Amino acid sequence: MTQNTEKLTVDLAIVGAGPAGLAAAVAAYDSGVRDILLLERDKEPGGILNQCIHNGFGLHVFGEELTGPEYAERFVRQAAERGIPIRLETMVLDIEPPAPREGAPFRLHILGPLFGDQTIEAKSVILAMGCRERTRGAIGIPGDRPSGVFTAGTAQRLINREGFSVGKRAVILGSGDIGLIMARRLTLEGAKVLCVVELMPYSNGLARNIAQCLNDFNVPLYLSHTVTDIKGHGRLEEVTISEVDANRVPIPGTEKTYACDTLLLSVGLIPENELTRLAGAAIDPRTGGPLVSEDRQTSIPGLFACGNVLHVHDLVDFVTGEAARAGKGAAAYLAGAGQTTAEESVSFVPGQGIGYTVPHMVERAAAPQSFTVFMRVRQPKPDGVIVMKDAEGTVIKRWKRPRLAPAEMEELTVTKQMIAGGDSYTFEVEE
Amino acid sequence: MVTFTCITCPRGCRLEVDPEKKTVAGNLCPRGETYGLAEACHPVRVLTSTVAVRTADGAPFPEMLPVRTQTAIPKGLLSPAMDEIRAITVTLPVKMGDVLKENIAGSAVALIASRSLG
Ligand SMILES: Cc1cc2nc3c(=O)[nH]c(=O)nc-3n(C[C@H](O)[C@H](O)[C@H](O)COP(=O)(O)OP(=O)(O)OC[C@H]3O[C@@H](n4cnc5c(N)ncnc54)[C@H](O)[C@@H]3O)c2cc1C
Numbered sequence A: 001m002t003q004n005t006e007k008l009t010v011d012l013a014i015v016g017a018g019p020a021g022l023a024a025a026v027a028a029y030d031s032g033v034r035d036i037l038l039l040e041r042d043k044e045p046g047g048i049l050n051q052c053i054h055n056g057f058g059l060h061v062f063g064e065e066l067t068g069p070e071y072a073e074r075f076v077r078q079a080a081e082r083g084i085p086i087r088l089e090t091m092v093l094d095i096e097p098p099a100p101r102e103g104a105p106f107r108l109h110i111l112g113p114l115f116g117d118q119t120i121e122a123k124s125v126i127l128a129m130g131c132r133e134r135t136r137g138a139i140g141i142p143g144d145r146p147s148g149v150f151t152a153g154t155a156q157r158l159i160n161r162e163g164f165s166v167g168k169r170a171v172i173l174g175s176g177d178i179g180l181i182m183a184r185r186l187t188l189e190g191a192k193v194l195c196v197v198e199l200m201p202y203s204n205g206l207a208r209n210i211a212q213c214l215n216d217f218n219v220p221l222y223l224s225h226t227v228t229d230i231k232g233h234g235r236l237e238e239v240t241i242s243e244v245d246a247n248r249v250p251i252p253g254t255e256k257t258y259a260c261d262t263l264l265l266s267v268g269l270i271p272e273n274e275l276t277r278l279a280g281a282a283i284d285p286r287t288g289g290p291l292v293s294e295d296r297q298t299s300i301p302g303l304f305a306c307g308n309v310l311h312v313h314d315l316v317d318f319v320t321g322e323a324a325r326a327g328k329g330a331a332a333y334l335a336g337a338g339q340t341t342a343e344e345s346v347s348f349v350p351g352q353g354i355g356y357t358v359p360h361m362v363e364r365a366a367a368p369q370s371f372t373v374f375m376r377v378r379q380p381k382p383d384g385v386i387v388m389k390d391a392e393g394t395v396i397k398r399w400k401r402p403r404l405a406p407a408e409m410e411e412l413t414v415t416k417q418m419i420a421g422g423d424s425y426t427f428e429v430e431e
Numbered sequence B: 001m002v003t004f005t006c007i008t009c010p011r012g013c014r015l016e017v018d019p020e021k022k023t024v025a026g027n028l029c030p031r032g033e034t035y036g037l038a039e040a041c042h043p044v045r046v047l048t049s050t051v052a053v054r055t056a057d058g059a060p061f062p063e064m065l066p067v068r069t070q071t072a073i074p075k076g077l078l079s080p081a082m083d084e085i086r087a088i089t090v091t092l093p094v095k096m097g098d099v100l101k102e103n104i105a106g107s108a109v110a111l112i113a114s115r116s117l118g
């Protein structure tokens, strides 16, 4: 891995060398960009995949089941084969958008132990900083503040990378995939997982993870339940859970207590967008990430975003596809293709039952023949239909799905013909 | 009739398997049929874990090495395989795909490194 700290101007700077940053770099290179620099705050590339040691990655991209580290290593290798430099232990602190004059660069303020602080100038920037976990503070669990309460991702890092054991008897709050994966990991490591507790009446994890992580090991899942008290002096000693009503309010008299030394929180991920805000890009309050056009360009020309920083993905394969799109987009921008103007773009609106769409718009002139629109539904529904309507309410297309669930991102293929007639289209779940 | 969730891909189809007639319903693709029939008589899983690492001169390395079984092993062997995995320490350098132990827990399947290290 090259660590050239002298070179301070580049065509394309990429912030974050997780799967999104790596795939974006490879795609930009393959589209003709040669002067690329990846900036990564960690000691090695690969992002969160380095701690996701379980299998189940890469079925779409490589046609085989890989573990997280294997998936990461394949992309690190692809970047290395192209000679794309990665500066490690390099934290990007701030991104200044270009000054309003022809050809002015983005300015990235960076900090690292090898070089102190420096400023990098780049003609184009791709944001690929990933996401972070919601913590106990973010959801406000009452009770004591003993040790033994971890976010599931922190516990995953401690066990899988650093080799620590986090505890012997655990309760897990939240049935997202990371919580489910950690229930199995703790069990295999010899701990007793007492239960997984989920606030919603359905799980936010993939059905396969409920099967292979909970059912395989007889770990009970309590839906419509939450943690209502935590007790412990120094170390966690006891957790109380309660059933909740339809308004998610705990029902008195339904309390159950568990003696345990560990509580894992798997209560959601938030895109890591401090830099995006500092750069001044418009943010979608629904996703917590920037607003983007189909090429993953933000409201600031030349600034792109992909992966979990844009919207939280549950499958890294989709991250790779999206990052490749951003890499190609940046290459087109650097080659001098036109910039988005509001008049030329077609917007996508999340309607009834749809949480958000990414992209938020597409440039009519630059739109590929067909492209993917990602979205999440708000409620689970067996045998659902998603419809795309124009501004007059005319149905453009219907997509039948055997099952809709908020945990499973939908990818819909939209063609240029479908958006030929209007400038705004709504996606809805049919009643 | 038994029901399973197919774990072969993220779709997670609900499978209805008749082990006598050897029929599977509910699968969206042929891999679901293979999985459903296997799950009814002989359930298998890929096991992933980590092993301790030491440097070439024998010092403990501050990071664990992620490992996995090369293919799926019988579900009943997961626990004995974990006992064997816990006893393993590998010496750097390691390459992704290196065989760390043949025939883990008598499964005839090898334990391999999930990444390169050192
Ligand atoms: C704990 C956890 C477990 C997950 N488990 C799975 C799973 O089992 N299967 C699955 O398919 N997906 C899983 N995901 C989703 C997973 O995040 C995505 O599949 C994928 O890793 C996202 O890629 P990314 O490159 O967008 O983000 P990341 O992998 O998070 O990479 C972002 C990179 O940016 C770097 N970075 C951030 N800010 C800066 C900065 N200011 N300066 C420099 N570098 C910076 C980070 O160090 C990191 O290396 C998990 C996510 C989390 C958080």
Ligand code: SF4
Binding pocket: B006, B007, B008, B009, B010, B011, B012, B013, B026, B027, B028, B029, B030, B031, B032, B033, B035
């Ligand atoms: S049956 Fe096919 S589509 Fe359905 S979960 Fe299994 S592998 Fe996936």
